[in-house]
Amino acid sequence: xxxxxIEKAAALQLIQEGRxxxxxxxxxxxxxxxEVLHGVGNVWAEGxxxxxxxxxxxxxxxxxxxxxxxxxxxxxxxxxxxxxSVARIKAELGGLExxxxxxxxxxxxLFVKAQSRGVILHVAAGNVFLGCIDSLVNGFLTKSxxxxxxxxxxxxxxxxFADSISAVDTEGILKDKxxxxxxxxxxxxxxxxxxxxxxxxxxxxxxxxxxxxxKDRGLQTQMIEHGPKISFQVVFADxxxxxxxxxxxxxxxxxxxxxxxxxCSSAQVLFLQDEVDQAAFGEALVTAFKKFPIAAGxxxxxxxxxxxxxxxxxxxxxxxxxxxxxxxSNFMLxxxxxxxxxxxxxxxxxxxKKFSNLKDLESQISPFKSxxxxxxxxxxxxxxxxxxxxxxxxxxxxVCGVGQMTSGKLGAPHDGExxxxxxxxxxxxxx
Amino acid sequence: xxxxxxxxxxxxxxxxxxAKQLFVKSFSEVADHHYRNNQYFRKLWQxxxxxxxxxxxxxxxxxxxSIMVNLFKEFDMxxxxxxxxxxxxxxxxxxxxxxxxxxxxGSLARVKRLAFNIxxxxxxxxxxxxxxxxFSYDPKHATDLGTSFxxxxxxxxxxxxxxxxxxxxxxxxxxxxxxxxGTLAALERFEESxxxxxxxxxxxxxxxxxxxxxxxKFNFGNRSWLQTGGGWKSFxxxxxxxxxxxxxxxxxxxxxxxxVRDMFGMxxxxxxxxxxxxxxxxxxxxxxVFIRDPFTLKRVPDGTTGLIHFxxxxxxxxxxxxxxxTDWGSxxxxxxxxxxxxxxxxxxxxxxxxKGCALTxxxxxx
Numbered sequence: 001x002x003x004x005x006i007e008k009a010a011a012l013q014l015i016q017e018g019r020x021x022x023x024x025x026x027x028x029x030x031x032x033x034x035e036v037l038h039g040v041g042n043v044w045a046e047g048x049x050x051x052x053x054x055x056x057x058x059x060x061x062x063x064x065x066x067x068x069x070x071x072x073x074x075x076x077x078x079x080x081x082x083x084x085s086v087a088r089i090k091a092e093l094g095g096l097e098x099x100x101x102x103x104x105x106x107x108x109x110l111f112v113k114a115q116s117r118g119v120i121l122h123v124a125a126g127n128v129f130l131g132c133i134d135s136l137v138n139g140f141l142t143k144s145x146x147x148x149x150x151x152x153x154x155x156x157x158x159x160x161f162a163d164s165i166s167a168v169d170t171e172g173i174l175k176d177k178x179x180x181x182x183x184x185x186x187x188x189x190x191x192x193x194x195x196x197x198x199x200x201x202x203x204x205x206x207x208x209x210x211x212x213x214x215k216d217r218g219l220q221t222q223m224i225e226h227g228p229k230i231s232f233q234v235v236f237a238d239x240x241x242x243x244x245x246x247x248x249x250x251x252x253x254x255x256x257x258x259x260x261x262x263x264c265s266s267a268q269v270l271f272l273q274d275e276v277d278q279a280a281f282g283e284a285l286v287t288a289f290k291k292f293p294i295a296a297g298x299x300x301x302x303x304x305x306x307x308x309x310x311x312x313x314x315x316x317x318x319x320x321x322x323x324x325x326x327x328x329s330n331f332m333l334x335x336x337x338x339x340x341x342x343x344x345x346x347x348x349x350x351x352x353k354k355f356s357n358l359k360d361l362e363s364q365i366s367p368f369k370s371x372x373x374x375x376x377x378x379x380x381x382x383x384x385x386x387x388x389x390x391x392x393x394x395x396x397x398x399v400c401g402v403g404q405m406t407s408g409k410l411g412a413p414h415d416g417e418x419x420x421x422x423x424x425x426x427x428x429x430x431x
Numbered sequence: 432x433x434x435x436x437x438x439x440x441x442x443x444x445x446x447x448x449x450a451k452q453l454f455v456k457s458f459s460e461v462a463d464h465h466y467r468n469n470q471y472f473r474k475l476w477q478x479x480x481x482x483x484x485x486x487x488x489x490x491x492x493x494x495x496x497s498i499m500v501n502l503f504k505e506f507d508m509x510x511x512x513x514x515x516x517x518x519x520x521x522x523x524x525x526x527x528x529x530x531x532x533x534x535x536x537g538s539l540a541r542v543k544r545l546a547f548n549i550x551x552x553x554x555x556x557x558x559x560x561x562x563x564x565x566f567s568y569d570p571k572h573a574t575d576l577g578t579s580f581x582x583x584x585x586x587x588x589x590x591x592x593x594x595x596x597x598x599x600x601x602x603x604x605x606x607x608x609x610x611x612x613g614t615l616a617a618l619e620r621f622e623e624s625x626x627x628x629x630x631x632x633x634x635x636x637x638x639x640x641x642x643x644x645x646x647x648k649f650n651f652g653n654r655s656w657l658q659t660g661g662g663w664k665s666f667x668x669x670x671x672x673x674x675x676x677x678x679x680x681x682x683x684x685x686x687x688x689x690x691v692r693d694m695f696g697m698x699x700x701x702x703x704x705x706x707x708x709x710x711x712x713x714x715x716x717x718x719x720v721f722i723r724d725p726f727t728l729k730r731v732p733d734g735t736t737g738l739i740h741f742x743x744x745x746x747x748x749x750x751x752x753x754x755x756x757t758d759w760g761s762x763x764x765x766x767x768x769x770x771x772x773x774x775x776x777x778x779x780x781x782x783x784x785x786k787g788c789a790l791t792x793x794x795x796x797x
Contacts, residue, residue, distance in 0.1 A: 186668070299726075301725050301726075301780070302780060302781055302782045303782065304725035304726045305725050305738065305757055305780040305781045305782075306781055306782050308499060308725060308728075308738075308755070309499060309501045309757070309781070311499075312498070312499035312501060312502050312755075313501065313502065313505065315475070315478075316471060316502055316505075316506060319470070319471050319474040319475070320470060320471055320474075320506075
């Protein structure tokens with residue numbers, strides 16, 4: 001089940017085939033799906049042939065450092081892990097059984113079943129290479145037939161994952177329930193065929209991509225969007241009552257350096273409360289960047305231009321507005337005196353802004369209300385709780401500790417939605 | 432700006448040693464003005480341990496610190512008192528923030544003069560009256576846009592007949608729209624008049640118009656010109672090679688291919704880089720173009736693609752005399768008689784994922 005370039009006629013045929021397979025999928029118990037998936041995860045253990053091959057392929061294909069790719073590949077078994085799958089399903093659906101049959105609810109005589117939407121087109125983002133695998137696993141766990149459109153820069157790794165499914169899945173539980181495909185961006189006919197005929201599209205990526213899939217959808221085609229997001233950190237002055245600058249800085253840097261800021265949950269801006277000694281905290285951040293154990297990835301020429309723009313901005317702020325710019329070989333810190341959340345040039349570039357109180361913070365982030373994702377916070381429990389309560393009103397969909405932004409808890413929603421639930425619809429049976 | 436006036440009295444394509452040395456002196460002169468009147472410029476030069484007085488040869492121009500173009504979009508950067516500003520121009524803002532450029536009377540006069548000189552040297556300034564069709568915004572409603580300023584300038588190289596702007600303002604909708612019927616009528620009117628025609632502006636709209644009316648043909652004759660500029664913008668998917676476009680225009684409008692000239696310009700850097708008859712953008716002696724590696728900012732060899740770095744001397748009201756752009760380009764040579772070097776522009780630099788993204792749009796409006 002390896003990747004293939006697809007055109008309109010084949011796309012329509014594939015969707016028809018997908019409908020048949022999707023029906024077959026419904027008769028397979030979720031427990032069996034989880035078991036096979038777990039087996040797939042096992043062959044991706046650290047140092048396994050798939051692991052080694054993927055490390056080689058991805059190091060060639062992507063700009064991330066080898067260490068970064070290594071660390072990310074370690075996550076593959078956990079994506080497929082049976083205990084994790086069970087925990088996720090329980091957290092989102094209450095239990096496994098609803099995926100197999102009608103289950104009773106608390107209302108007398110009311111039974112519900114979690115039903116797959118059918119044929120799902122997954123449009124994978126290229127920024128985090130595990131994204132398409134994660135999305136495919138969600139497809140399996142919801143008994144959906146998955147058509148995964150690969151991003152331009154990430155082909156070989158998904159093909160390797162497909163190969164591992166074929167090798168493990170001797171009973172044919174998963175291996176014919178998905179297809180990896182790609183088509184040229186200019187091939188609007190094929191795109192149109194998918195948009196008109198699949199049951200749902202789950203789109204991960206940038207604004208223009210999400211917009212293009214919104215348009216021309218069939219009446220029955222559900223759109224599940226995970227468009228562009230921005231994440232930030234908040235460090236309260238009381239964070240340092242019990243913790244040292246070095247400790248908070250070390251954790252803040254994890255959120256910036258992991259994946260070289262390419263994840264939506266990567267911190268781009270750190271808001272530092274007025275009372276904090278900016279220079280001392282800055283020094284701690286510099287040390288933490290220098291000590292971060294995973295090497296930074298390679299920048300593209302276009303990345304370098306974004307970095308130049310930020311360097312120029314930083315230099316101007318330093319000369320005229322009292323800002324400060326510190327740049328090292330693998331990081332950039334810009335203490336920007338102008339208020340307001342904004343985009344960082346990424347590749348380990350953190351913009352630091354000051355805030356006085358929560359009202360001030362709200363005014364600085366409010367223009368981005370619809371695009372806020374994660375807020376990493378360091379402060380007393382009281383300050384964290386207060387922020388979490390307000391942040392949810394501001395549009396933030398996840399609040400966590402600084403240092404945890406790019407990881408996440410099992411069963412937690414993503415972008416404010418439960419991912420498995422998005423791929424399902426509930427059928428009720430009222431007796 | 433005595434030396435700069437002297438420079439502008441020379442032929443723009445005079446590359447004699449004397450002319451080149453005059454450019455260096457002119458650069459030193461204008462740098463001195465910014466050094467004295469612009470705090471950021473001065474601090475930048477001080478950081479690089481360089482003074483305007485040390486600009487005395489081509490190498491010193493090349494190594495003078497540059498200001499990156501995004502700063503002109505994010506900060507007001509003027510080197511003259513507010514009272515001296517005669518005109519504020521903004522860029523078209525394609526895919527990003529708009530630059531705000533402050534021109535005083537002197538800079539305004541110089542940019543007009545140098546543009547005239549360049550067009551004259553290319554045989555594009557004439558005494559015969561011409562009708563103008565401008566594929567741009569009606570300046571009555573878009574007085575601060577750089578593109579409108581450019582149109583106004585480009586219609587000044589001949590006595591003006593009728594000037595028709597294709598993008599009209601809709602009072603009700605409060606936005607510009609492409610006036611297709613009006614444009615078609617103007618083309619017919621211009622052909623009937625027998626006067627030479629000059630068509631200016633974005634190539635995509637003219638191309639799309641002619642493509643949508645396959646039977647539409649005009650014969651505007653050898654004294655007519657088409658001068659494009661601004662690239663294909665949001666119609667990049669439909670862009671055709673320059674040579675094909677030139678032949679298409681010759682066939683459909685009867686304007687000789689050698690009279691179809693593209694131009695590259697920026698509101699932050701007012702030197703027009705105009706095609707010669709062979710379709711190559713020429714660098715006049717009023718400017719220097721260096722191509723830089725985006726990682727090291729070192730100059731790359733001619734023919735190699737990198738970031739375009741422009742130097743010029745005409746402007747003392749804002750400090751863009753050494754401007755690092757976010758455009759990819761390379762420097763080459765041409766076999767035509769103009770001499771000097773040519774500029775090839777290869778498109779926008781920077782991450783596409785940041786462009787056209789809602790997040791970026793929010794930033795633009797802050």
